Every structure is written in C-alpha cells, then in structure tokens.
Amino acid sequence: MGEGSEELGRKASKMLRLLLVQRGGRPGVKGWELKRHFGTGYPRVLEVAKVEAEKLGLELRVVEDDENRGPDFSRYMLVASESVAELGFSPLTIVDSAVLAMILALSYGGRRSLPLKEVEAVLSPKIPHWRIGQALSKLSRLGYIELEDDSVKVSWRSRAEVDVERLAKTLFLVKPGGSDRQSP
Amino acid sequence: MGDLRRRIEGRERIVKIVDEIEREGGDPFLVNVPHVLEDLAEDYDSSEPELLRSDSRAIESLSKLVKMQEEWVDARLLATISPESLKRRVEDMDSRSLAAALMLAQKPAVSVSSTNARRILEGIKYWESLKPRREERRTPPPIAHGTTVEPERFDEMLKGFEEEISREISTGWIELSRIAGRGKEEHVKRLYMLAHLATRGVVALRFDPGREEYLVGPAQDGGGRPASIVIEVD
Numbered sequence: 483m484g485e486g487s488e489e490l491g492r493k494a495s496k497m498l499r500l501l502l503v504q505r506g507g508r509p510g511v512k513g514w515e516l517k518r519h520f521g522t523g524y525p526r527v528l529e530v531a532k533v534e535a536e537k538l539g540l541e542l543r544v545v546e547d548d549e550n551r552g553p554d555f556s557r558y559m560l561v562a563s564e565s566v567a568e569l570g571f572s573p574l575t576i577v578d579s580a581v582l583a584m585i586l587a588l589s590y591g592g593r594r595s596l597p598l599k600e601v602e603a604v605l606s607p608k609i610p611h612w613r614i615g616q617a618l619s620k621l622s623r624l625g626y627i628e629l630e631d632d633s634v635k636v637s638w639r640s641r642a643e644v645d646v647e648r649l650a651k652t653l654f655l656v657k658p659g660g661s662d663r664q665s666p
Numbered sequence: 667m668g669d670l671r672r673r674i675e676g677r678e679r680i681v682k683i684v685d686e687i688e689r690e691g692g693d694p695f696l697v698n699v700p701h702v703l704e705d706l707a708e709d710y711d712s713s714e715p716e717l718l719r720s721d722s723r724a725i726e727s728l729s730k731l732v733k734m735q736e737e738w739v740d741a742r743l744l745a746t747i748s749p750e751s752l753k754r755r756v757e758d759m760d761s762r763s764l765a766a767a768l769m770l771a772q773k774p775a776v777s778v779s780s781t782n783a784r785r786i787l788e789g790i791k792y793w794e795s796l797k798p799r800r801e802e803r804r805t806p807p808p809i810a811h812g813t814t815v816e817p818e819r820f821d822e823m824l825k826g827f828e829e830e831i832s833r834e835i836s837t838g839w840i841e842l843s844r845i846a847g848r849g850k851e852e853h854v855k856r857l858y859m860l861a862h863l864a865t866r867g868v869v870a871l872r873f874d875p876g877r878e879e880y881l882v883g884p885a886q887d888g889g890g891r892p893a894s895i896v897i898e899v900d
Contacts, residue, residue, distance in 0.1 A: 502778050509777035540776055560776045566769040573774050579765035586768075587756040591749030604753075608761045642775065649771035650747050651740060653755055656767045 493520055494530035501531065501542070501560050508625060510545075510559025510642070517554055525553065539563050543642040559642055573624070577609055581617040582626055583649065585634055590650055595633045670714060676705070677720035684727035687734065694734035702728060827859045831869060831882070839883035842871070842897070857897060871895065 500511055500519065516524040532542040540560045547555040566572045572579060584605055588596050605614050618634070621627045625639035680702055687694055706721055756764065834840050845860065847853040860882065863869045870885045880897065 502776070504777040504779040507779075509775040541773065561773040562776055564773065566772045566774055567766070569774070571774075572769060572772070576765045577761060579768045579772075580761035583764040583768035584756055587752050587764075590747075590752050593749070604757055608764075639775065644768065644772045646771070647744060649767060650752055651743050652767040652770045653752060653759070653764075654743065654747065656759075656763050656770075 490527065490530050491534075493527045494534050496520075497524075497527050497531040498534055498560075501535075501558060509639075510543075510557045513552075513554040513556050513558065516558065528558065535560055536563070545638045545642045547638075557638055557642070561643055574621075575617075577613055578617045578620055580609065581605060581614060582621055582640065582644075583653070585621075585627060586636060586640060586644060586646055586649055587653060589636050590646065595630075595635050598629070598632045598634055601634050670717060673709065674717055674720045677717075677724040680724045681727045684731050688730065694731055694738050697728075697731055699728055699732060699735075823855075824859050824862060827856065828863055828868060831860070831863065835869065835883050839872075839881040841877070842880040842882055845882060 497516065497520065500516070505511075513524070516528070520527050528542065535542050539562065541563050543559050543561050544553075545557045545559070547557070549555075562569055574582065581601075585596065585601060588601065588604065601618075602611070602614055609617070618627070618629060622629045622637075625637050626643075627640065628635040628637045680697065683697055686692065687696065702724070706724060709717060709721065712718065759767075831845065834845065845856055847856040860869065860871075864871055864885075867885045869882055871880050871882055873879075874881050880895070
C-alpha cells in the first residue's frame with residue numbers, strides 16, 4: 483500500500499532536517515544513512531524533500547562516490563540556489579577560490595588527477611608558494627580536493643558546489659587584468 | 667478594424683514562429699527581437715483587450731526566444747572551449763579574476779552545525795591548557811633621556827673607570843653585573859666606557875653559558891675577536 487501524502491510530507495521534513503545538520507564537519511548525508519532512517523523507499527522521500535528545499539531557496543545535490551557504487555553510497559547535500567557572487571559571501575577566501583578555480587580549469591576535459599608540481603607551477607606567478615600550500619591544505623580539509631602524494635584530485639564538494647561548464651564559460655567571459663593583489 | 671486584425675495576426679505569427687523554433691530546434695536568431703519589441707511598443711497606449719492579450723502572448727514567446735538564444739550562445743561557446751585553450755586562458759588570468767569566475771559558478775553548501783554544553787566546556791579547558799605563544803607583551807618603559815658627555819670630561823672619566831676596572835679584574839674574570847652603575851643612566855655610561863676599553867684591547871668580554879652572563883677580564887695577548895654584543899639594561 484502506498485504512503486499517504488501527509489506521511490510522505492512528514493518524512494520529507496525530517497529528511498530536510500537531516501540534510502541540513504552538519505555531522506563530522508561535513509555537509510550532507512550518505513545514502514545508506516538515509517536508508518537507515520527512511521527505509522528502502524528513501525529515494526521517493528528525497529523527491530519530495532527536493533521540492534520542499536526549492537521552496538526554501540535550496541537545491542538538492544547528489545554526489546556519486548568515486549567507485550560509482552550506487553545511490554546508497556552517494557552523498558546527498560543542499561546547496562544555495564544562488565551563486566556565491568549573488569549571495570555575497572563565500573566559504574573560501576579570494577586566494578582559496580583562485581586556487582580551486584585553477585585546479586578545476588586544469589581538470590576540465592576529464593583529467594582525473596593533476597600532478598601537484600603542475601598546479602604549483604601555474605599558480606606560482608600569481609600567488610606566493612607558502613600561500614598555495616596553505617590554500618591546498620584548506621581545500622583538502624573542506625573536501626574540495628584530494629591531495630595524494632604528488633597529485634591533486636577534484637573531490638566531492640567541488641562536484642556538488644561548482645558547475646564546471648559554467649566556470650569554463652565564465653573564465654572566458656571574465657575580463658582579465660584586474661588587480662593581482664593577494665588577499666589573505 | 668482591419669488594422670487591428672492585422673496587428674493581432676502579426677503577434678500570433680511571432681508566437682507560432684517561436685513555438686516552431688522550440689519544437690524543431692531552429693535558429694533562435696531568425697527573429698529580430700528588437701524590431702518586434704519596437705513594433706509592440708507602438709501599441710503601448712492601446713486599450714483593446716484582444717490586442718493586449720496577443721501582446722502578452724507575444725512577449726512571453728519573446729522571453730522564451732531570448733532564453734533559447736542564451737542557451738544557443740552558451741552551447742556554441744562551450745563547443746569552442748578545449749582543455750588546452752582553457753589552460754592557456756587561466757595561465758594569463760590574475761588571482762582575482764580566477765576567484766571572480768569561481769564565485770559566479772559556485773553555489774555553496776548550506777548546513778547547520780550545532781554544538782552542546784559539554785563540547786563548549788571541552789573547548790574552554792583546551793584553550794586554558796594552551797601555553798601562551800609568547801610572553802605577554804608589556805608596554806616598554808619610556809626611553810631614558812640621553813646622556814651627554816663632554817669630550818674632555820669623557821677622557822677623564824674613562825681614565826678613572828679604566829683604573830677601577832683594572833683593579834677589579836686583577837684577580838681574574840668578574841661578572842659584568844659587578845661593574846653595574848647606580849641607576850640606568852649611570853649603568854649605560856659605565857657600559858659605554860667598558861665598550862671603549864674593550865675596543866682598545868684593555869679588557870675582554872666572554873659569555874659564560876653556565877652562569878648565563880658575560881664576564882669581564884684582562885685582554886688576552888693578541889686581542890680577541892671583535893664582535894657586537896647586545897646587553898640588556900633593566
């Protein structure tokens with residue numbers, strides 16, 4: 483027997499609360515956690531939660547895990563429906579944002595892993611070396627990138643938050659030549 | 667009446683063309699949007715209900731068309747962007763422009779982080795257990811007024827000081843603190859004279875790590891190694 487719309491709405495509200503509350507310093511919830519709370523029918527509840535989130539100006543994002551093990555291993559999280567530029571605040575500083583933009587641009591076209599030296603070489607004329615290291619470790623800690631030995635990989639949070647195609651277009655549309663002053 | 671019918675049919679034609687472009691994926695730039703808008707603006711003052719309804723439908727279609735034009739331009743632009751061209755582009759950009767581009771393409775995660783009283787207490791305890799990174803900074807005392815010594819009098823003073831020090835070090839090395847003067851000004855003056863004697867090779871200074879203090883003694887034969895040292899004056 484199907485669930486009543488009232489019951490589904492109640493579950494969707496509960497799911498929204500779960501998605502909003504940060505655990506372990508990371509936003510979002512894994513599919514298996516949702517399954518534990520809402521049973522195997524959690525994708526249906528997610529559909530309703532998605533509509534409810536849109537009413538609040540939020541978008542539901544699904545980030546598949548690296549091995550594509552299916553929805554139970556994906557991360558479900560909420561992002562703002564407006565860009566950082568429209569919202570006027572960012573979780574990153576100017577330098578962190580520049581470093582992430584560079585990594586995403588170099589990964590464009592499906593490069594899964596970038597040599598750390600290549601990233602540093604492209605960034606070093608723009609940002610001091612010590613600041614690049616600081617930004618990389620912050621981006622890694624926040625889940626935007628993965629640092630492995632001598633390589634850098636784009637991670638789940640970048641996939642959830644950044645529209646790479648839009649970034650690529652914007653990089654061609656943004657007027658270069660702005661001040662290259664480094665900010666903290 | 668015929669003119670009104672003609673104008674309404676013109677608007678319906680726009681709706682049909684846009685529908686056709688949307689359905690069949692035609693070129694969205696076939697319609698000259700500014701020209702159509704100019705045409706619609708001519709009837710701005712009209713109060714004919716049927717004309718206003720057709721205006722509304724035409725404007726809605728035009729907005730769909732502009733959206734299609736935007737998507738078309740985006741698709742064309744994306745098709746021209748290769749990984750190599752993008753790399754060249756970002757290499758030429760400064761950090762602010764890179765950050766500005768990311769900010770337009772990034773929608774930040776939204777989450778609420780919560781804490782409880784136990785974790786706040788743990789944080790306070792941890793904070794209190796931390797050693798200060800450096801000694802608490804104290805406001806430095808005001809610098810003493812400079813000491814002026816007349817040249818003739820200085821030679822005389824130095825001679826007296828040399829005799830005094832020679833007596834003191836005749837039995838061996840003594841602590842620098844033993845030749846301290848009374849008061850800061852006097853102390854600085856005596857250290858200044860000591861520096862003169864050391865420079866002339868009359869006395870020598872060495873650091874005793876055991877006592878963590880400088881010692882003053884007779885100059886060795888051949889003199890020591892000239893060096894600048896900093897002596898703290900309380």
